[in-house]
Amino acid sequence: MTSHTAERPLDLVLVGHGMVGQRFLEAWTEQPGAERWRVTVLAEEPRPAYDRVHLSSLFDGRTPEELTLCPPGFLAEHGIDLRLGDPVTAVDRAARTVTTRSGAELRYDALVLATGSVPFVPPVPGKDAVGCHVYRTVEDLDGIRAGAAEARTADSAGTGTGVVVGGGLLGLEAAGALRAMGLATHVVEFAPRLMAVQVDEGGGELLRRKIEDLGVTVHTAAAASGVATDPDGAVRGLTLSDGRELAADLVVFSAGVRPRDQLARDCGLPVGPRGGIVVDERCRTEDPAVLAIGECAQAADGRVYGLVAPGYQMAETAARELAGRPGSGFTGADTSTKLKLLGVDVASFGDPHGNAEGALDVLYSDSRLGVYRKLVIGTDGALLGGVLVGDTEAYGTLRPLAMAGKPLTTPPEQLVLPAGFAAAGPIALPDDAVLCSCHNVTQGAVRAAVHEQGCESVAAVKKCTRAGTGCGSCLKQLTTVVTEELAASGAEVRTGLCEHFTQSRAELYEVVLVTGITTFSELVDRHGTGEGCDICKPTVASILASLSNGHILDGEQGALQDSNDHFLANLQRNGSYSVVPRVPGGEITPDGLIAIGEVARDFGLYTKITGGQRIDLFGASVDQLPSIWARLVDAGFESGHAYGKALRTVKSCVGETWCRYGVQDSVGLAIELELRYRGLRSPHKLKSAVSGCARECAEAQSKDFGVIATSSGWNLYVGGNGGMTPRHADLLAADLDRETLIRTIDRYLMFYIRTADRLERTSVWLERLDGGLDHLRAVVLDDSLGIAAELDALMARHIDSYQDEWAATLADPDRLRRFASFVNAPGTPDPAVTFVPERGQIRPARPDEDGYVLAAPAPVLVAGPRLEVLVK
Amino acid sequence: MTVEIHDGTRWQPVCALDDLQPGRGVAVLLPDTDTQVALFVDRSGALHAVDNRDPFSGAHVLSRGLIGSREGRPTLASPMYKQTFDLLDGRCLDEDTAPDGTPAVLRRWPVRARAGATRKDRT
Numbered sequence: 001m002t003s004h005t006a007e008r009p010l011d012l013v014l015v016g017h018g019m020v021g022q023r024f025l026e027a028w029t030e031q032p033g034a035e036r037w038r039v040t041v042l043a044e045e046p047r048p049a050y051d052r053v054h055l056s057s058l059f060d061g062r063t064p065e066e067l068t069l070c071p072p073g074f075l076a077e078h079g080i081d082l083r084l085g086d087p088v089t090a091v092d093r094a095a096r097t098v099t100t101r102s103g104a105e106l107r108y109d110a111l112v113l114a115t116g117s118v119p120f121v122p123p124v125p126g127k128d129a130v131g132c133h134v135y136r137t138v139e140d141l142d143g144i145r146a147g148a149a150e151a152r153t154a155d156s157a158g159t160g161t162g163v164v165v166g167g168g169l170l171g172l173e174a175a176g177a178l179r180a181m182g183l184a185t186h187v188v189e190f191a192p193r194l195m196a197v198q199v200d201e202g203g204g205e206l207l208r209r210k211i212e213d214l215g216v217t218v219h220t221a222a223a224a225s226g227v228a229t230d231p232d233g234a235v236r237g238l239t240l241s242d243g244r245e246l247a248a249d250l251v252v253f254s255a256g257v258r259p260r261d262q263l264a265r266d267c268g269l270p271v272g273p274r275g276g277i278v279v280d281e282r283c284r285t286e287d288p289a290v291l292a293i294g295e296c297a298q299a300a301d302g303r304v305y306g307l308v309a310p311g312y313q314m315a316e317t318a319a320r321e322l323a324g325r326p327g328s329g330f331t332g333a334d335t336s337t338k339l340k341l342l343g344v345d346v347a348s349f350g351d352p353h354g355n356a357e358g359a360l361d362v363l364y365s366d367s368r369l370g371v372y373r374k375l376v377i378g379t380d381g382a383l384l385g386g387v388l389v390g391d392t393e394a395y396g397t398l399r400p401l402a403m404a405g406k407p408l409t410t411p412p413e414q415l416v417l418p419a420g421f422a423a424a425g426p427i428a429l430p431d432d433a434v435l436c437s438c439h440n441v442t443q444g445a446v447r448a449a450v451h452e453q454g455c456e457s458v459a460a461v462k463k464c465t466r467a468g469t470g471c472g473s474c475l476k477q478l479t480t481v482v483t484e485e486l487a488a489s490g491a492e493v494r495t496g497l498c499e500h501f502t503q504s505r506a507e508l509y510e511v512v513l514v515t516g517i518t519t520f521s522e523l524v525d526r527h528g529t530g531e532g533c534d535i536c537k538p539t540v541a542s543i544l545a546s547l548s549n550g551h552i553l554d555g556e557q558g559a560l561q562d563s564n565d566h567f568l569a570n571l572q573r574n575g576s577y578s579v580v581p582r583v584p585g586g587e588i589t590p591d592g593l594i595a596i597g598e599v600a601r602d603f604g605l606y607t608k609i610t611g612g613q614r615i616d617l618f619g620a621s622v623d624q625l626p627s628i629w630a631r632l633v634d635a636g637f638e639s640g641h642a643y644g645k646a647l648r649t650v651k652s653c654v655g656e657t658w659c660r661y662g663v664q665d666s667v668g669l670a671i672e673l674e675l676r677y678r679g680l681r682s683p684h685k686l687k688s689a690v691s692g693c694a695r696e697c698a699e700a701q702s703k704d705f706g707v708i709a710t711s712s713g714w715n716l717y718v719g720g721n722g723g724m725t726p727r728h729a730d731l732l733a734a735d736l737d738r739e740t741l742i743r744t745i746d747r748y749l750m751f752y753i754r755t756a757d758r759l760e761r762t763s764v765w766l767e768r769l770d771g772g773l774d775h776l777r778a779v780v781l782d783d784s785l786g787i788a789a790e791l792d793a794l795m796a797r798h799i800d801s802y803q804d805e806w807a808a809t810l811a812d813p814d815r816l817r818r819f820a821s822f823v824n825a826p827g828t829p830d831p832a833v834t835f836v837p838e839r840g841q842i843r844p845a846r847p848d849e850d851g852y853v854l855a856a857p858a859p860v861l862v863a864g865p866r867l868e869v870l871v872k
Numbered sequence: 873m874t875v876e877i878h879d880g881t882r883w884q885p886v887c888a889l890d891d892l893q894p895g896r897g898v899a900v901l902l903p904d905t906d907t908q909v910a911l912f913v914d915r916s917g918a919l920h921a922v923d924n925r926d927p928f929s930g931a932h933v934l935s936r937g938l939i940g941s942r943e944g945r946p947t948l949a950s951p952m953y954k955q956t957f958d959l960l961d962g963r964c965l966d967e968d969t970a971p972d973g974t975p976a977v978l979r980r981w982p983v984r985a986r987a988g989a990t991r992k993d994r995t
């Protein structure tokens with residue numbers, strides 16, 4: 001290349017640009033001296049490496065481009081020559097050349113084989129019929145999608161049927177995809193249980209039940225014996241070894257994979273008994289110039305790994321080896337897995353089958369709750385492995401513990417029992433335990449990142465160690481360790497809100513309450529430092545709003561609000577907004593419904609009934625918000641505060657008025673509560689519900705405060721939560737009369753607002769509260785702190801000063817000025833916010849779609865024009 | 873006082889300084905292009921202009937983010953997924969690359985406030 005170097009550059013040829021191949025390139029380019037080599041990659045697939053692990057997300061609307069693993073510019077920057085669609089057909093080891101399908105012949109000094117594997121298709125008659133598929137590449141998925149669409153249209157009921165052969169990890173994933181595409185789905189598994197490699201019999205049984213609950217039919221201990229075809233050669237069904245025939249329009253074979261070792265076989269390199277190019281710890285084959293990594297290789301421990309993490313470790317080993325810096329080598333890897341298959345949590349780690357001599361099983365199974373947990377304990381008391389189905393909470397702690405192979409300090413029974421999981425608290429892990437297996441990061445390395453490299457947050461630790469940036473299943477555990485470590489390093493712990501305030505939210509609330517400060521500037525100048533950030537600004541805005549009740553857009557307060565509060569609407573993925581009018585208790589008149597419908601139709605908005613018993617209108621631009629709200633306010637609606645950390649909804653069931661079981665007027669109470677607490681700003685959003693009898697149709701026990709009617713009054717439940725970490729509410733008081741009920745809720749809410757942390761829902765706050773429920777009861781019912789009068793007064797102030805934020809905004813030209821897409825072109829709709837039609841309404845256009853901009857509304861719309869949903 | 877942004881060729885007047893609220897941004901559509909710029913004035917009166925496109929979501933929303941500071945440097949937090957950018961060099965302080973693999977750096981646009989005769993450059 002360069003004329004002054006006499007030596008010719010060394011040639012490195014990589015065969016296969018899959019997940020492991022790409023990782024190899026990344027590791028290789030980081031090696032000192034790598035620039036002396038010329039790298040050529042020969043790839044069979046038509047596109048650069050992509051994330052095969054998340055292949056199924058293509059069914060959820062992701063595009064192949066989003067899955068790419070090869071950053072733009074990466075190849076050019078490192079001078080790598082990637083030749084797509086030109087697989088290698090032969091290797092000549094004596095001449096050190098490879099030949100490709102297009103006939104090119106390339107020399108190599110080092111050859112790396114990363115050819116992955118192929119799906120195994122059992123050699124049954126008809127296996128190549130039209131309608132038979134495998135599940136490995138983007139093209140395979142395209143084929144399945146097209147096949148499913150065809151099957152649905154061909155079927156008179158509009159469903160169509162798909163059969164997956166193979167009930168392992170990939171088979172279940174494929175079944176999930178078929179279900180998602182609306183096919184009636186069957187899984188046929190040869191073994192007596194699903195996921196035979198990972199889970200044991202009990203776990204497999206529970207898994208089966210859960211999957212059948214989802215509408216997938218499971219046939220275990222059944223082998224596919226042939227594919228039945230129509231006269232035109234298309235799939236008609238699958239015949240089983242017991243003689244049955246399952247009617248099917250589509251068959252997906254997912255009966256395991258086989259290493260792609262043909263190139264190695266043809267050039268005389270040894271392969272393992274079950275396939276896989278034999279390599280040593282340093283990933284070298286028998287020929288020192290040839291290395292093999294990933295799923296095509298049989299590792300030094302005699303195993304062929306079908307997971308990506310071991311492949312990545314091999315890639316790094318091989319890169320170091322070729323650069324002449326051999327490290328520890330690859331001797332084997334953890335095959336623990338945690339997955340969400342068709343919405344069912346499954347995890348297995350270590351040795352899940354208890355194969356070691358003398359190993360004991362400790363087992364807990366509750367088929368009603370759908371939970372199964374098994375731990376395998378060795379003779380010395382060490383945790384060897386386990387299986388978790390239905391609830392995989394403990395995976396993050398148990399897996400590293402099993403990998404470390406040290407005796408348990410907690411009795412294993414306690415680890416499997418439901419109460420034990422909560423009560424046992426954090427389990428001490430040894431430092432050499434691997435926390436993140438995607439990137440092979442130990443707990444020790446995470447600790448070191450905190451106290452040696454000075455990482456002060458989970459984000460910093462992720463950046464510095466890469467832990468948690470793969471599958472993400474270790475994030476919870478990582479956060480715990482980082483927090484503990486920060487706490488342990490003493491002086492460094494910040495209990496404060498953020499770098500600008502050393503006080504917690506509750507402390508700042510007290511500061512504002514005592515000093516009467518009304519602006520952020522004054523607060524940060526007197527009690528904090530710097531200019532603030534997206535954490536403290538909205539927190540302070542919320543405290544100011546809880547205490548002084550001014551309009552949240554006025555003066556400096558307007559500059560503190562999260563974008564949602566700033567526009568009194570909810571930001572959507574493409575930069576447009578949604579509008580949610582309040583519908584107290586979910587009760588709405590026909591005229592109200594019509595008014596909402598007319599507004600949505602006139603502005604061309606997408607409408608949907610929410611989970612909170614009201615209607616959400618999506619797709620508004622900031623310019624449109626005032627005209628939309630002018631119409632809604634005219635029709636008697638007010639802000640639903642869907643954008644604020646404030647009261648959302650009080651859901652109701654129809655109650656005594658209509659329902660034959662109801663014992664109180666639940667709708668009436670729900671409306672009263674919603675009107676009482678509307679607009680109340682709080683540390684996090686507040687939700688409520690009122691049920692008219694113990695049947696609980698309003699789901700009051702999943703709410704921050706919930707009320708259930710009894711024949712003699714109302715039961716008040718607090719601290720419930722849906723969402724990410726559901727929690728059943730606790731009964732605070734029973735059979736209250738209406739007045740006591742409302743007073744108790746007033747105090748409970750004000751006490752929470754005063755003492756909770758930023759973004760802490762009542763459920764978490766209650767768990768954390770010293771003295772728990774009893775203490776709360778004493779404060780709000782017996783006034784044990786002597787603050788009840790103050791809490792009552794604060795609530796009275798809120799109620800008195802409540803005003804509808806939207807009506808007040810519309811009345812004030814100054815507040816309205818901010819609702820412009822562009823300061824220099826008001827009324828011009830944002831050209832980047834585009835839509836396409838779907839199911840008769842609009843939706844945001846995806847990056848690869850050619851959408852259209854919604855027309856700008858006329859400034860005053862009385863009976864606006866109808867904006868049609870365009871069909872392009 | 874008129875705020876002007878340099879679009880690469882010339883200074884473009886975009887709004888009056890009074891149109892800006894300290895701590896809050898506005899979006900600017902550069903004349904004759906579809907280019908969007910997010911424009912802010914902070915508590916000290918300094919002007920900042922960066923791309924309006926959020927590299928993490930692809931949506932043109934950064935003008936609706938919150939400004940603040942991190943270790944003394946002025947910052948902007950995206951309203952979408954809350955990544956924070958350094959307003960002095962445009963770099964994202966939380967992640968180096970956007971999901972599409974490009975570097976997560978915002979273009980900074982030269983900006984100044986200009987009153988009739990007196991000329992005052994601020995960045």
Ligand code: SRM
Pocket residue numbers: 570571572578579580608609610611612613614615616642648649685687702703720721722723724725761
């Ligand atoms: C619209 C809606 C979904 C729907 O189509 O039905 C919805 C939509 C959103 N939810 Fe929700 N949630 C909606 C009902 C719920 C419910 C069900 C309910 O309220 O009965 C829950 C579980 C109950 C609960 O909160 O305990 C729920 C649990 C969440 C959570 C998780 C909260 C948690 O404590 O774990 C979030 C995230 C958060 O707030 O931090 C969230 C956040 C969101 C956000 C705000 C996400 C965001 O930041 O963009 C969504 C914005 C909506 C918008 O732009 O208008 N949403 N969300 C529902 C609106 C109800 C309403 O009328 O106000």
Ligand SMILES: Cc1cc2nc3c(=O)[nH]c(=O)nc-3n(C[C@H](O)[C@H](O)[C@H](O)COP(=O)(O)OP(=O)(O)OC[C@H]3O[C@@H](n4cnc5c(N)ncnc54)[C@H](O)[C@@H]3O)c2cc1C
Pocket residue numbers: 015016017018019020021042043044045052053054055056086087088089114115116117135136137170173260263293294295296305306307308309311
């Ligand atoms: C749907 C699905 C879900 C999965 N889920 C998980 C999971 O949750 N966790 C997990 O750890 N693993 C999972 N896997 C497995 C994971 O994808 C593989 O372990 C990983 O892709 C292996 O990487 P590799 O580079 O060895 O092989 P591959 O990614 O298959 O790459 C090999 C490449 O080499 C090419 N090639 C083959 N022969 C030649 C030739 N002669 N010349 C040129 N190119 C050639 C192939 O076309 C291919 O592009 C999943 C796989 C699938 C299909």
Ligand code: SF4
Pocket residue numbers: none
């Ligand atoms: S669950 Fe809630 S937050 Fe998640 S996508 Fe649905 S509406 Fe959005």
Ligand code: FES
Pocket residue numbers: 435436437438439467468469470471472473474475
């Ligand atoms: S274990 Fe997958 S990211 Fe850590």
